Amino acid sequence: MGGPRDEDPPQLIESFPTDQSVNIKPEKIVLTFNEFVGLDNPGKGVVITPKINKDLVEFTALKNGVTVLIKQDLEDSTTYVVDFQKSIVDISERNPAENLRLVFSTGNQIDSLSLSGRLRFPFSEIKEDYKNVLVGIYPLNDTTDVFTAPPYYLAQVDTVGKFSLTNLKSGNYRAYAWRDINGNLKADYKSEEYDFLPDTIFLSSKSTDSLFFNLTKADLTPIKILRSGNFGKNFDIILNRNPLINNVDNDLLGEDLFYVQGEKKLRFYPKKPILDSVSLKISVQDSIGFRSDSLIWAKFPDSERKPEKLNFEINSGKNFYQHLDIQLTFNKPIIQINLDSLSIKVDSLFLPIQADMLSFADSSKRDLLRIRAFIPDSLQTELVTLIATDSTFQDIEGEYNEKKVEANYRKLLRKNLADGISGEVVGTKGPLIIQLINGKKEIAYEQVLKGPTKFSFTLLDPGTYSLRVIEDSNGNGIWDPSNYRQRKLAERVFYYEGEEQTRDLVIRGGWTVEDLLIEATTPTGMNEIEK
DSSP: OOSOOOOOOOOEEEEESOTTBOSOOOSEEEEEESSOEEESOHHHHOEEESOOOGGGEEEEEETTEEEEEEOSOOOTTOEEEEEOTTOEEETTTOOBOSSOEEEEESSSSOOOEEEEEEEEOTTSOSSOOOTTEEEEEEETTOSOOTTTSOOSEEEEOOTTSEEEEEEEOSEEEEEEEEEOSSSSSSOOTTTSOEEEOSSOEEESSSOEEEEEEEOBOOOOOOOOEEEEEEETTEEEEEESSOOSEEEEEOTTBTTTEEEEEETTEEEEEESSOEEEEEEEEEEEEOTTSOEEEEEEEEEEOOOOOOOOOOOEEEOTTOEESSEEEEEEEESSOEEEEOGGGEEEEETTEEEEOOGGGEEESOTTTOOEEEEEEEOOTTSOOSEEEEEEOTTOEEETTSOBOOSOEEEEEEEOOGGGSEEEEEEEEESOOOOEEEEEEOTTSOEEEEEEESSOOEEEEEEEOOEEEEEEEEEOTTOSSSOOOOBGGGTBOOOOEEEOOOTTSOOOEEEOTTOEEEEEEEEOOOOOOGGGBOO
């Protein structure tokens, strides 16, 4: 009934043991506050380091006091830190106690070494979410790791991606960072982002303040073939994961036998009946580098099973200047295309599509069709439409597209384009992948630098972009995640940031932006880490 709202956090009046106490092994910690308090999920919110069994720690709150019962033996000559974070709140408005940490030692001195640094998510949005992100270290002689057990020392990351592990004992450690979504203080490589330092941290007389982590998802489950068998007249090979790369070796491939990659499977289609068994040498590789090689014998018997309908996706809605690149991705290999039913509409003109304008990305699959057309500036229109009537495309099972296709593209006018941008990446030798990311988070422009690290893009659609650089260490043309089992880090990713420390790169029509500088430098904390 009136009065100002209580916005003051509870204040600690006294504690047992007192902060910075030495030569003590308390079985009970007691905190006394200036007002009545309660607890907010202390089992998850209170961080105690070094690692102890949280099941043997009991938290209770009564009136203006909080009691922590420790039902286990503490290690000798060890500094413990109890960080209550936001777990103690006042009763009236649930205001959390601020900066509440209790440090004590079971030996005669307080350990004072520390590890600190920052982390990031290389493919995140501009504002990164560091909620539930943890950093932990394990003694070098510990047989567990971040995927099997909680760490020996643990710290939470703040809202800007910085962390600090304090009051550490000298020793040799392995370091990890991860997003702990399920709250079990371990990393799940199938669903949570993580990173690790491949080198041992030697912590002795000096602290380290420049550790750095790049958190990405990298499923460590090795790729493998689960089973194989017939699907009607066709033959399926079922995998436990989607392969990044697949290679098939067979003399019939691309002539009488074709295949497509579906969801966790490879499906093989015979063009005509094949009476004998066919040997398929299969090699599949996943995104983190695991590979599986197999020899499989396939049969293609007659079947009354009704073929699946022919479906496809098309990259409509893209912008282009002069060179229109169309991609159609089919669910089955395409055997026949009726060019008379295929055209490009520009205003009232219908431009025929010639055979030399068509190509398949892989002749052994024939499921990704590329159409490249030149639309000159003399055609002053912005709307260009690909038209394909029904029955334009025929697949290997004799099925046709049932509906008419009309896919629109936007032709850019030269007078509206930006002249270009150029710059240089310093701190790396390449190969590099340079990407301009548009407002839809799509790769609008891309180029690969094999040697020199200077880049340039010309005739660009005006807009706001981010400029991203991938350090393509193995030169395979894609970004590679980490592989913990091989102790291989993810390939580094960098962004251009302007004077205002923002990734926004504004490109205006008729303008030229030059001398952009991207520094490919990352703090690594190597002053205390053995290479």
